[in-house]
Amino acid sequence: MKNKILFSVTIIVVFLLGLLASSIINRKSEAKYKYVPKVIIAENEPRNEIWGQNFPKEYQSSLRTADTSYVSYQGGSQMRDMLEEDPRLVILWAGYGFSKDYNQGRGHAYAIEDIHNTLRTGGPKGEGDGPMPATCWTCKSPDVPRLMNEKGITEFYSGKWADKGAEVVNSIGCADCHDPENMKLRITRPALVEAFDAMGKDINQVTHNEMRSLVCAQCHVEYYFNKNIPGKEGVPYLVFPWENGMTVEDMESYYDDIEFSDWTHALSKAPMLKAQHPGYEIFTTGVHADRGVSCADCHMPYKSEGGQKFTDHHIQSPLNNVSNACQVCHREESTKLIANVYERQQKAHENRLHLEDLLVKAHLEAKKCWDLGATEDQMDAILTDIRHAQWRWDYSAASHGGSFHSPVETARVIGGGIVVAQEARIKLARLLSALGYNEPIEMPDISTKEKAQEFIGLDIETLKAQKAEFKKTLLPKWLEEAKQREAGYDSKKVASASN
Numbered sequence: 001m002k003n004k005i006l007f008s009v010t011i012i013v014v015f016l017l018g019l020l021a022s023s024i025i026n027r028k029s030e031a032k033y034k035y036v037p038k039v040i041i042a043e044n045e046p047r048n049e050i051w052g053q054n055f056p057k058e059y060q061s062s063l064r065t066a067d068t069s070y071v072s073y074q075g076g077s078q079m080r081d082m083l084e085e086d087p088r089l090v091i092l093w094a095g096y097g098f099s100k101d102y103n104q105g106r107g108h109a110y111a112i113e114d115i116h117n118t119l120r121t122g123g124p125k126g127e128g129d130g131p132m133p134a135t136c137w138t139c140k141s142p143d144v145p146r147l148m149n150e151k152g153i154t155e156f157y158s159g160k161w162a163d164k165g166a167e168v169v170n171s172i173g174c175a176d177c178h179d180p181e182n183m184k185l186r187i188t189r190p191a192l193v194e195a196f197d198a199m200g201k202d203i204n205q206v207t208h209n210e211m212r213s214l215v216c217a218q219c220h221v222e223y224y225f226n227k228n229i230p231g232k233e234g235v236p237y238l239v240f241p242w243e244n245g246m247t248v249e250d251m252e253s254y255y256d257d258i259e260f261s262d263w264t265h266a267l268s269k270a271p272m273l274k275a276q277h278p279g280y281e282i283f284t285t286g287v288h289a290d291r292g293v294s295c296a297d298c299h300m301p302y303k304s305e306g307g308q309k310f311t312d313h314h315i316q317s318p319l320n321n322v323s324n325a326c327q328v329c330h331r332e333e334s335t336k337l338i339a340n341v342y343e344r345q346q347k348a349h350e351n352r353l354h355l356e357d358l359l360v361k362a363h364l365e366a367k368k369c370w371d372l373g374a375t376e377d378q379m380d381a382i383l384t385d386i387r388h389a390q391w392r393w394d395y396s397a398a399s400h401g402g403s404f405h406s407p408v409e410t411a412r413v414i415g416g417g418i419v420v421a422q423e424a425r426i427k428l429a430r431l432l433s434a435l436g437y438n439e440p441i442e443m444p445d446i447s448t449k450e451k452a453q454e455f456i457g458l459d460i461e462t463l464k465a466q467k468a469e470f471k472k473t474l475l476p477k478w479l480e481e482a483k484q485r486e487a488g489y490d491s492k493k494v495a496s497a498s499n
């Protein structure tokens with residue numbers, strides 16, 4: 001009897017101790033996981049490290065976009081010199097900045113460094129100098145929403161790239177996609193809001209799932225600078241050309257209607273369009289978009305660390321992270337999924353190169369026509385074909401990831417480009433023959449980037465020297481000025497946040 005009582009008491013005591021222990025553990029982990037802000041983030045705070053004090057997991061993972069060790073067949077985080085890999089691009093972009101220097105994108109952490117370094121931004125000596133407008137900063141930094149709030153949108157787009165060099169210094173980050181008050185996803189780039197307006201849609205009505213793609217569509221889209229907006233004449237105002245829709249034909253008709261061209265080709269004199277990176281547009285035509293999969297599902301999948309689930313802010317090629325990025329939905333082996341992606345990319349690439357060859361020839365044949373005394377009337381239809389064919393090539397080439405995001409649409413666009421380029425070359429052959437020339441055009445040696453650049457008459461050494469001078473003199477001044485300014489920002493430490 002005594003033993004039985006002792007036994008029951010022991011059981012009860014052990015049970016109560018267990019309860020106590022589990023409650024302590026719960027409290028502890030509650031304390032550990034309870035969100036206690038360490039700083040009050042100011043409305044326009046551009047510095048990721050300040051946001052990072054409140055959200056260390058998201059911040060730490062975002063720092064990994066600085067890792068440049070991963071290479072895939074077409075993408076990855078390494079800096080790849082695309083002109084070196086394919087010197088034909090130099091011919092396609094003759095007369096335009098991209099023929100000077102074009103590297104494949106790497107991680108978000110490099111957005112500022114890479115725009116400082118590219119030869120396309122030149123070597124400005126001070127305010128008002130250099131080839132690029134201030135608008136070029138728009139997709140690089142959380143300093144952009146800050147400046148737009150402080151100065152106004154049109155004022156932000158006004159002036160030269162160099163004018164805002166000391167202002168835009170923090171690489172893509174938290175304030176680009178989040179509201180500091182409640183961390184909700186938000187759109188900070190007016191061009192996207194205005195493009196929705198132009199299509200008769202209200203971006204405030206979109207679903208949370210759509211926002212998980214639209215935050216990316218602030219930058220990974222086709223755009224141009226419109227200098228003819230009534231009341232804002234002369235300002236290179238950023239516009240997404242979606243008024244007629246987002247397909248290659250919709251945007252082409254938009255540009256044709258307003259007779260817009262990015263530049264005049266140095267060899268063929270065609271009024272060219274440079275597709276920027278219509279990544280979002282082409283994605284929306286694919287099967288993943290159709291099934292409601294968002295950019296963030298593959299490029300920012302959930303991750304678990306120390307029992308905590310959070311959104312991985314290491315935005316990168318999903319092929320470097322197949323288990324989290326794909327295998328939540330697909331049961332296939334990782335090697336098989338990667339092979340599926342490569343197969344789509346390789347097949348699109350094969351035809352894209354055919355189109356490229358046709359375009360190189362068309363530009364050179366058109367140049368020959370001019371040299372032989374062709375008139376503008378004779379050239380008009382040919383140059384329109386060249387414009388339209390290269391627009392199709394660029395739309396498919398520049399929509400990074402497009403041949404996986406939407407392989408069928410990508411193939412259709414390239415196929416259409418091949419047809420138009422062939423039509424241009426039939427017209428060219430007829431005109432050449434009318435001008436008394438009946439042989440194939442001699443092709444220059446463009447087997448390396450250097451040879452191709454020399455052929456189009458680029459003086460790369462001078463451009464490099466100007467860039468080096470800029471990095472030695474003006475750039476350090478920008479960075480120093482930024483440091484001084486940021487020392488006066490008003491994000492506040494929360495006094496009681498000792499844990």
Ligand code: HEC
Binds near residue numbers: 317
């Ligand atoms: C179903 C998964 C998936 C979705 C959804 C998705 N992507 Fe991708 N994305 C990929 C894959 C796979 C690649 C190819 C990566 C490679 O070649 O290394 C890629 C490539 C890219 C690239 C080029 C990256 C590189 O390393 O070259 C960019 C930029 C990109 N995607 C942006 C987006 C944007 C913006 C969206 C939404 C509009 C989106 N992606 C939606 C899977 C996805």
Ligand code: HEC
Binds near residue numbers: 114115176216
């Ligand atoms: C504020 C503009 C901006 C936003 C917003 C943005 N990006 Fe980017 N993204 C860039 C720029 C600029 C680069 C190129 C950086 C470099 O190479 O210097 C880039 C690069 C990338 C790359 C690497 C490209 C490569 O070839 O490896 C991927 C992948 C990518 N972004 C995906 C996304 C996804 C997914 C989203 C949305 C969750 C997103 N980005 C939102 C501007 C942006």
Ligand code: HEC
Binds near residue numbers: 052058175176211
């Ligand atoms: C290119 C856009 C983009 C940038 C830049 C970005 N985020 Fe996010 N963030 C997202 C998306 C998308 C989600 C998922 C939101 C959802 O589905 O509710 C997210 C989710 C979060 C969440 C919610 C918790 C979680 O992990 O899901 C926090 C907190 C957060 N981000 C913090 C940050 C911080 C801190 C930074 C800067 C270091 C940052 N984010 C930069 C797009 C971005």
Ligand code: HEC
Binds near residue numbers: 337340407
């Ligand atoms: C959120 C779920 C989801 C994620 C994440 C996802 N997929 Fe898919 N994927 C789908 C759905 C749904 C389909 C459409 C086929 C279907 O309905 O069965 C699909 C279709 C495909 C297809 C065939 C379509 C085509 O383009 O030919 C491939 C290949 C594919 N996915 C690869 C991938 C890879 C690689 C990743 C990771 C980078 C990935 N998916 C991530 C849901 C997902």
